[in-house]
Amino acid sequence: MDINRIREQFNRVARKYDENRKCFIPCFDDFYKTSVSLLKFYKKDFRHITDLGAGTGLLTMELYKLYNNARYTLIDVSKDMLEMARERFNGLNNFEFIESDYVEHIPVKECDLICSALSIHHLEDTNKIKLYKNIFKKLNNGGCFINFDQFIGSSNMINELYNEWWYDYINRSGIKVEERSAWIERKKLDKENTIKETIEMLKGSGFKDVENTYNFMKFGVIMAIK
Numbered sequence: 001m002d003i004n005r006i007r008e009q010f011n012r013v014a015r016k017y018d019e020n021r022k023c024f025i026p027c028f029d030d031f032y033k034t035s036v037s038l039l040k041f042y043k044k045d046f047r048h049i050t051d052l053g054a055g056t057g058l059l060t061m062e063l064y065k066l067y068n069n070a071r072y073t074l075i076d077v078s079k080d081m082l083e084m085a086r087e088r089f090n091g092l093n094n095f096e097f098i099e100s101d102y103v104e105h106i107p108v109k110e111c112d113l114i115c116s117a118l119s120i121h122h123l124e125d126t127n128k129i130k131l132y133k134n135i136f137k138k139l140n141n142g143g144c145f146i147n148f149d150q151f152i153g154s155s156n157m158i159n160e161l162y163n164e165w166w167y168d169y170i171n172r173s174g175i176k177v178e179e180r181s182a183w184i185e186r187k188k189l190d191k192e193n194t195i196k197e198t199i200e201m202l203k204g205s206g207f208k209d210v211e212n213t214y215n216f217m218k219f220g221v222i223m224a225i226k
Contacts, residue, residue: 021058023173024183026166027216031148032117035214035221036062039113042144042225046070046112050138052102052131053077053119057085059148063115070094070112075102103127106138114139117148121192125201128193132205136226145207145224152192153218162217195220 022028036059039046046067051060054074064072072089073096076082082097089095098107103123106114114135120128135145153159170180193201195212199222202210207224214221 020175020179020183023175023179024170025219026169027219030214030216031219031221032058032062035148036066038213038223039063039144039146040066043112043142046144048073048108048111049113049115050075050106050108050111052106052114052116052135054085054097055081055117055119057088059115059117060085061088063113064089072096073098073108073111075100075107077101103131106134108138110140111138112140112143114143114145115147118150120147121149121151122189124191125193128198129201129205132202132207136206139226141226143226145202145226147198147222147224149198149220149222150190150192150218151195151198151220154194154196166218192218195222198222 025031048071049060049063049067050073051057051063052075054060054076055078057074060072060074063070071094074082074085075098076085077099079099082099086097100107120131123131132145139145153162170183175183195215199210199212202222202224207226209225211223212220213223
């Protein structure tokens, strides 16, 4: 993974990142909101929640609506994205923000819930496996990992259909030309897996219960329980 390139790309778009999300994610509300609501039926309370590749805190905000008493650690390589997250949660004393490459080290002792949104698909497979094993180690027994990400279709033909539909949606979304161009540059960093491959990696890392809990074309949510 070219960590410096990733940092540069996301620092560049930090200020406009949130306002353009619905232009790039056709299933935005289901992806970020409805999918998160399932967690409350697993555990009523989480003491410590860590968001990997937290960006501006979009996913963390949805979790905070469910678990406002939890302690939150937001980790990202982009200083500018984390600054946006700081602004989002300004005045709250149960938040910590860490600029770090979470692949090399997750700088927390233990967690009840680790989450990530649209970040892990930037990693090479070897780093994904390394990360999943580290996540498993950091979670308490009964802890949960939930990954909101984009995935490749199970066949080249299906994946091409997904991509064509997705690009058409973005072109009709009202997005500015320069912002679409910046997204295309970021997309060059993508190293997607299928949902099936990801589930196998997680099970191989020690997770006993792993399930794809939401899927819409390229977008999916995978929940793994320790």
